[in-house]
Amino acid sequence: MSLTMLPPSGTGVPASPAHRDRFVDILRVFGMILVVVQHWTMPVLVYADGRLSTGNALAGVPLITWISQVMPLVFFAGGAANAMSWRSALAKGRTPGHWVAGRLRRLAWPVLPLAFVWLPLPYVLGFFGVPAQPVEVAARTVGQLLWFLAVYLLAVVTTPYLTRQPAGRVLPALAAGAVLVDVVRFSGLEQAGYLNVLFVWLAVHQVGFLYAEGRLEWLRGGRALALAVAGFGMVAGLVAAGPYPPHMIGMPGAVSNMAPPSACMLALFVGQLGLAMLLRPALDRITRDGRVDTLLRVLAPRMMTLYLWHMTALVLVAGIAVLGFEANTPEVGTASWWARIPLWLAALTIVLLALVGLFGRMEEPPGTASARIVVVGTLMIGAALTALMVTGFAVGVLPPLATCVLVAGLLVLTRRDAARAGDPAPALPGRGPATASGALPG
Template identity: 55%
Template structure:
């Protein structure tokens, strides 16, 4: 996409000026709910050197909670709106696609480096201290699984300029086509039994949700209650009459997951969630303007990525002490013991998170760098390296071996390619006065 086309697109549908409080709240709310869900779900016990894990939301009809608590659709939607506003602002300032991508890639990858620096040697150290191998390997995998979001989101960021151009030309037809593609993928997946086909929906489903963020930035999302009812209604029908489970997160032992890979049932819930959020937008913005709430939002915004990346490490710390060290298993979900113990569990996790937040939030913002001047090919390689590195760490985690080291090395290499040496200004010639 050329700068000329981009500027014409901006004129056709100007992006909002400044920050959008509603989008900021959605991103923070989404990340906070992800953390709360991850901290509340585990059902843990330790015996004979092995840790057993279960999911509290698999009990009874608790899966209904996931239709609200699975908030990654809201995060991708808010990311789409934020990327549209950011890219259009860059175009108005005369920016280029490679330079914009370099900045976005640095912001995504830089906070991951301390996570890798800690977790690459940590499993070796823990095993050397005599800890059983299985709990160490389990924790090492979980520490990396969170990076799936950054891997997929990096792809969404990389195609933002091109997808925005399609948005300007075709509007609603773009997410409709992506949704139709997701339907075809699901039909192929469930009729042929080839689960690998379903992984195409990682791109189709999340890009469709990301594209809805573009439409919001353009002011082209209307009738939110109709969106909410349609989305949730379709999801209910798909669960009732289709091959889809009710839970919007993966459950232990489930034959099908709506999340990995994503299905059209999850996409329908995403449509419903976005409609519901838009219907409540006026009240959300009003609440965000309350002095106490605005202070909390201002404090949380520059720490959001740190909390996301390190909250499973806090879970590992508490589990190591309480479940493995003291032998205290989590109570049966839904019982009075579980309900009364849940606030204490969250308090312990928050206390474990506090020093991690103080230590690593400084890496939230990458160091200042000279404007990128490396060209398109170089930034494409940088995105490919960083995306592959994130994918490797997502699949393998930080389990002892060469693969996590290679994944972390790809992250470093991709990040290094986004920096350009400062341009030296030519020295001014001394003036020569006429005699």
């Protein structure tokens, strides 16, 4: 999918390349919108005596999360996009290092404006008398979103290697690793579960390679339906047998299928993949509509900004409503809760669109990719994203230090010599005509 910049004011949206994979497009855009809407509808916020308590509105409806938790499809679409992008880069004589450097620059660069806004924000809010506890909750929550980028970095780095490996060996090995990790995790060594960040998400990402190679064309009609039934049936069986919880998102104080991911997420992916492939012909027809195609091409280049800033929109709107006007969340499921949802989503959408308009152009990093010391730059960016994921942007030494490391890592991967006037722009990953999509959902 093309990730060209939005057209300048006063011009039309460029025509969609005929060979762009619209199915991958719509999985990315639909997946990201669903992630945003889920995050916006989950919070149950109660503010009293300077403290903010949070709950989850989806706690009582676990089956909804079997559909709304679309991160498996996000990594699948990312795998297809990365495989297409790497194949295109390889045909042009690019090295793995140069491809990885370009991909990581586009992945990490949009984090900088988020960090530059949020690093001073807790101090500013504290200066104006906002209680420290809700500010810390907000600052940590915004930073937690970076888990996706930290994991996706691993997927990008391993793509040139894993695309060369037989899927018949890699996929069973990754799936077996996920099951083995769960056995160890639920035997009492809970921290071992974080190894499944590698096994689960790389397995799903690897299936995206198969799609990019055209090896899932058989999965349509009755076969796709059978796969969907089998996948969701496996989820039901795992939940019934335990120790897997029924929710596919994390719940306070409960075992999580997402943090860290469990093998149950692989079963969920099987069901979602079957459902998505079953709907693929209809989705392809929908995306041929000029208006839908235009919407996809307008949204796709801004998916990273949409993802990174949607929690900031939530913090802003919730802060005004809950802290400013003491408008605590009504009891979930009541008439007042349902009546509030449309207004809530409308306010959040307006704020998010304003933030995307302000920061969206930061998705395009300056300069061109440099592969001279790509390993060093990769390690620096990975370490910085992981640190920010853990600490968020709360008051302390580590968040600004991690941001400095992130900036340094991006500088390491950037070559300053700009293209001469009239020269074609370098084919960054995700930008070439034969690619499917960019960094975000991937």
